[in-house]
Amino acid sequence: MTTKILELPPNLPKSQNEEAGASKFCPGCGHGMVLKTLAFAIDELELKEKSVFGCDIGCSLLSWNYMDIDTVQTHHGRTTAVIYGVTRANPEAIGIAYMGDGGGLAIGAQHLVNAAVRGEKMLIVLVNNTNYGMTGGQMSPTTLPGQRTETTPYGRDCSVTGKPAKGAEMIAAIADSDKSYVARASVSNLRKLRSTFKKALKNVNEGGFSFVEVLSICPLNWRTNNVDTWARLQTMEEFFEVKEFVSREGL
Amino acid sequence: MVNKLIKEDTKMFLTGNEVLAYAANAAEAEFMYGYPITPQNEIMHTWCKLLPKTEAGFLQTEDEISAGFSTLGGILAGKRAFTATAGPGNVIMQDAMSMAEMMRIPFVCAVMQRGGPSTATVIYAQQETRLTCYGGNGEGFRIVYSTAGHQDLFDYMIKAFNTAWKYRFPTFVLADGYQGKMREPVTLYDPASRGIKMVPVEASLLAPGKIGTDRPSNHLRNTFNMEEELMEVLDEYAVDFAKLEDEISEYEEYKADDAEILIITHGIVARSARTAIDELREKGVKAGMFRPITLRPLAVKPLRAAVSRAKQILFTESANGQLAQMILEAVYGLTTPYSTLYKMGVGVTGDDIVEKVEAMLKQPVTV
Numbered sequence: 001m002t003t004k005i006l007e008l009p010p011n012l013p014k015s016q017n018e019e020a021g022a023s024k025f026c027p028g029c030g031h032g033m034v035l036k037t038l039a040f041a042i043d044e045l046e047l048k049e050k051s052v053f054g055c056d057i058g059c060s061l062l063s064w065n066y067m068d069i070d071t072v073q074t075h076h077g078r079t080t081a082v083i084y085g086v087t088r089a090n091p092e093a094i095g096i097a098y099m100g101d102g103g104g105l106a107i108g109a110q111h112l113v114n115a116a117v118r119g120e121k122m123l124i125v126l127v128n129n130t131n132y133g134m135t136g137g138q139m140s141p142t143t144l145p146g147q148r149t150e151t152t153p154y155g156r157d158c159s160v161t162g163k164p165a166k167g168a169e170m171i172a173a174i175a176d177s178d179k180s181y182v183a184r185a186s187v188s189n190l191r192k193l194r195s196t197f198k199k200a201l202k203n204v205n206e207g208g209f210s211f212v213e214v215l216s217i218c219p220l221n222w223r224t225n226n227v228d229t230w231a232r233l234q235t236m237e238e239f240f241e242v243k244e245f246v247s248r249e250g251l
Numbered sequence: 252m253v254n255k256l257i258k259e260d261t262k263m264f265l266t267g268n269e270v271l272a273y274a275a276n277a278a279e280a281e282f283m284y285g286y287p288i289t290p291q292n293e294i295m296h297t298w299c300k301l302l303p304k305t306e307a308g309f310l311q312t313e314d315e316i317s318a319g320f321s322t323l324g325g326i327l328a329g330k331r332a333f334t335a336t337a338g339p340g341n342v343i344m345q346d347a348m349s350m351a352e353m354m355r356i357p358f359v360c361a362v363m364q365r366g367g368p369s370t371a372t373v374i375y376a377q378q379e380t381r382l383t384c385y386g387g388n389g390e391g392f393r394i395v396y397s398t399a400g401h402q403d404l405f406d407y408m409i410k411a412f413n414t415a416w417k418y419r420f421p422t423f424v425l426a427d428g429y430q431g432k433m434r435e436p437v438t439l440y441d442p443a444s445r446g447i448k449m450v451p452v453e454a455s456l457l458a459p460g461k462i463g464t465d466r467p468s469n470h471l472r473n474t475f476n477m478e479e480e481l482m483e484v485l486d487e488y489a490v491d492f493a494k495l496e497d498e499i500s501e502y503e504e505y506k507a508d509d510a511e512i513l514i515i516t517h518g519i520v521a522r523s524a525r526t527a528i529d530e531l532r533e534k535g536v537k538a539g540m541f542r543p544i545t546l547r548p549l550a551v552k553p554l555r556a557a558v559s560r561a562k563q564i565l566f567t568e569s570a571n572g573q574l575a576q577m578i579l580e581a582v583y584g585l586t587t588p589y590s591t592l593y594k595m596g597v598g599v600t601g602d603d604i605v606e607k608v609e610a611m612l613k614q615p616v617t618v
Contacts, residue, residue, distance in 0.1 A: 017468065052328075052456045057474070065470040068463070070456040072327060072471040074320065075350055081317040085324020086456055088310050089282050089332060093457055114313035 013039035015048045017068040024062040026133075028229065030187040030216030031059060034127055035066050037190050038096075041197035042069070047094050047205060052086050054079040056099035056108070059133040063098060077108030084111075084120040094204050095122035102132045105141040105165045112167075116175040116209060123200050123210040126167055129218040130236065137221030141165035144239060149221070164239065171211045172245035179208040182246040186215040188233055196244075199251040215240055253281050253307045257439045265437055267430040268293030270401050271361050273439050274408035275333055276301065279449050280359075282308040282332040284321045288340040289373040290428035291363035295335070315340035319347025323356050327471070329454025331412055335361040337428070339370060341379050341386070348421055349387030353473045355488070357415035357422070357452075361408065364427040366596035375428040376596040377518055380573040383425050384547045390485065392492050394422040394499065395546040397517040401437035404430060407544075409442050414499060416450040420492065425546065427569075429519050429598065492548065500550035503542040504557060506532065510539025512608055513561035513587075517542055517574050519598075520567055526601030531608055538608055546574070551581045558582045563611055564589035567604060571595050588616040 012018055016039040023032040042048055048069055055063045057076035064073040074082045083095040104112050104126040112124060131149050132138040138151040142164045146155040156164075168184040175182055181203040185196040193214065200210035215236045219229045257277050265273070271294045275283065285295040299309055308330075312318040318334045325332035336344050341362055351358035364379040366372030385391040394414050396407040408424050415422035442449065460466040475481040503521070506528055507513060514524045521542040531538040541557045543549050558564060564587050566575035571593050592599060592607045 017470075049461060050457070054324075061474050064472050064474070068468045070458075070462075070469045070471075072324075072456060073473050075346055075473075078316065078320040078346065078350075081312070081320035082324040082327075084310075085284060085321030085332075086328040087324075088284075088308060088321065089325035089328035089330040090454070090457060093328065110313050111317055114317070 013043045015039035015042040015051070015068055017065055020065045025059065026220045028217065028219040029059070030129060030214070030218070031063065031127060033187050033190060034125070034193070034214050034216060035063055037193045038125065038197050039067060041194050041201055044198060045201050045205065047201055050092060051094040051096060052083065054083040054095070054097045056097070056103035058100045058103055058135070060099050060103065060127070061134070077103050077106070077111065079103065080108055080111035080115050080124060083122050084115055087121045091121065094201065097122060097124045099124070099126055100133070101126060101128040101130065101142040101167070102140045105167050112171070113174065116171045116180070116211065119176045119179050119209040121204060121207055121209065123204045123212065126211070126213045127216045128167070128213050128240070129216045131218060131221050133218050133221050142167070144235065166240060168211065168213045168245050175209060175211065175246055177246050178248070180246050181208060181210040181248070181251060183244040184213045184215065184240060184242050186233065186237055186242050187217060188215075188237065199247065202251050213240070215242065253279055253305045255279065255441060256301065256304060257441055259441065260444070261439045263437055263439055264434055265401065266293055266432055266434050267401050267404050267426060268363070268432070269297045270404045270437055271335065271408050271424070272297035272301065274405045276305050276307070277405070277439065277442055278409040278412040279331055280307065280333055280412060281330040282325045284310045284312055284318045284325060284332065284334050286312050286315045286318045286336070286340060288315070288337050290365055290375070290431045291335045291337045291361065293431065294361060315344040316346055319344040320350070322358060323347055323350060326356055326358060327455045328457065329452055331416070331452045333359040333361070333412070335363065337363045338365040338367055338379065341382055345382070345386040348393070349389050350473060351421035352387060352389045352392050354471060355419040357419050359411050359415050359422050361424045361426065363431040364425065372596055373428070375569065375598060377427060377520065377569040378573065378596060380425065380546065380570060381576070383423050384577065390489070391547060392420050392488050393547050394418065394420050394495065395425050396423065396544060397425045397546050398430060399518055399521040399542065400430065401435045405437055405439060409447065413447070413450045416452060418491070418495060418499070425518065427519055496548040496551060499545060500548050501544035502550040502553055503544060504553070505540040505542070507539035507541055507557050509537055510560070511537040511562040512539070512565060512611060513557055513563070514538065514540045514565045514567060514604065515575070515578055516540065516567045517546060520569060523599050523601045524567065524604055527604035527608065530601065530605050536608065536612065546577065549577065549581050554578065555582055555585060558585050558587050561587055563587065563616055565592060565604070565607060565611065567592040567599050567607070569594055569597055569599055588618050590616040
């Protein structure tokens with residue numbers, strides 16, 4: 001009896017760079033899912049030719065050739081500033097700034113806050129995995145209470161470090177509700193993530209400012225197996241409310 | 252495209268900061284990103300006041316980090332964009348400047364030096380010379396024009412855009428608070444009237460053409476996986492940068508041919524040196540000046556020739572020898588003795604220089 005092997009090409013979005021090959025992220029990382037979902041949303045809205053993708057430093061930097069759209073790799077925390085620099089100069093462009101929780105809420109927080117206040121024409125995607133992954137798993141602004149990281153080896157003590165930063169809530173409080181879209185989604189529901197990205201991109205295409213925080217997973221630095229990774233993500237979803245914070249009719 | 256305001260030669264009485272804004276417009280600059288810091292604010296004030304006529308763009312950013320990086324974004328989007336800063340702003344903008352250095356982005360920035368270190372004074376200094384030439388975590392692959400007055404500011408700001416876009420190294424107009432704030436007559440002109448053609452700009456992001464059919468997607472990278480991969484790139488940069496000395500280095504000599512005492516200085520201090528030299532020459536002292544205009548790259552050959560001819564050298568700066576450090580490296584092996592007149596963060600007057608030179612005549616320096 002001969003075995004027939006079916007060759008099924010992967011279902012890649014057009015906005016994803018086929019030539020980049022397999023994901024460079026760690027096994028089990030959430031970034032690949034977030035990027036692929038984003039690429040599908042760009043495809044659906046036919047925004048590929050107008051989009052500029054900026055990636056931060058940290059794990060995000062590995063996305064520098066992930067998309068089949070024009071991309072610039074920047075410095076840690078500076079992606080927001082580079083991308084609104086692009087869209088100010090070229091108002092037709094759909095600017096996408098892609099970063100982690102450290103890049104967005106710590107080292108680049110001033111750019112995030114001011115981009116939101118000014119209503120810059122861009123989408124900021126903040127992938128929240130509650131730690132600095134690339135540098136070896138230190139505490140980040142979103143590290144959960146009690147979570148062990150390299151710099152909180154006995155668990156995050158909120159009486160010393162403060163409580164985890166809630167990015168979407170902060171941006172919702174300062175962004176102009178007439179032209180902003182602010183949401184938190186999770187890699188636990190990619191269908192929902194895709195519709196969230198679509199609304200966010202549509203809002204940018206209409207001249208608005210969008211912020212999407214995506215709860216994601218980091219099994220390597222969390223030192224979790226599949227079951228525990230999923231459980232941790234559920235804990236995160238209890239702590240960080242998954243919902244739309246600012247939206248408007250027609251998105 | 253922007254509307255150019257200066258169509259024919261126009262003599263005006265302006266502050267240096269105003270001159271820089273007019274120069275950027277004359278160079279067809281389309282966008283300024285900036286953050287307030289004294290003593291460079293009037294560059295953006297003037298730029299903003301002129302916007303209805305120029306139809307250019309401006310973004311007031313949240314800090315100089317943003318001003319630097321958003322300028323990079325604007326340039327990558329294909330605009331002839333620029334920024335300006337000073338002092339602590341120059342310090343935190345080094346982050347963006349090093350990205351420009353690594354990615355060969357034609358970044359243009361006017362630096363109006365103020366006192367340092369730290370917040371220090373808001374008025375004047377030459378203490379950002381080293382920072383502007385060699386700042387960031389790089390190798391100083393930067394082009395730096397040091398100006399000595401308002402005509403220089405106009406001429407070299409225009410030139411900076413062309414140099415940056417032609418050679419794709421970050422390019423600086425290094426001036427100071429005195430030049431920024433004082434008024435003097437200056438002739439503004441349309442660069443075309445002097446035969447200056449602006450180097451065309453092009454977009455690195457969203458360039459014309461459909462991705463996949465007309466062109467591949469452009470992935471601009473500044474992080475390398477392997478050490479050797481980085482060195483290969485930087486070795487090429489070093490070769491390109493080394494060629495610049497012959498192509499773009501500039502200097503000014505004033506009565507340097509027969510100078511026995513050669514004053515080496517740059518920027519506004521060169522103006523004091525001229526006054527001093529005229530006074531000394533009247534007294535029969537053979538004094539002269541060598542002033543590098545490009546601090547990066549230095550005009551090393553004429554510098555070494557001038558130093559070789561002189562009997563004594565005087566370095567004078569409103570800093571503690573930041574230029575002298577670079578010059579001494581460039582004249583390695585020459586034995587002309589030198590003395591120094593450094594006033595950190597304070598202007599050097601003609602009288603200061605005359606007094607110093609007269610002391611050097613009485614008691615010649617030996618090292």
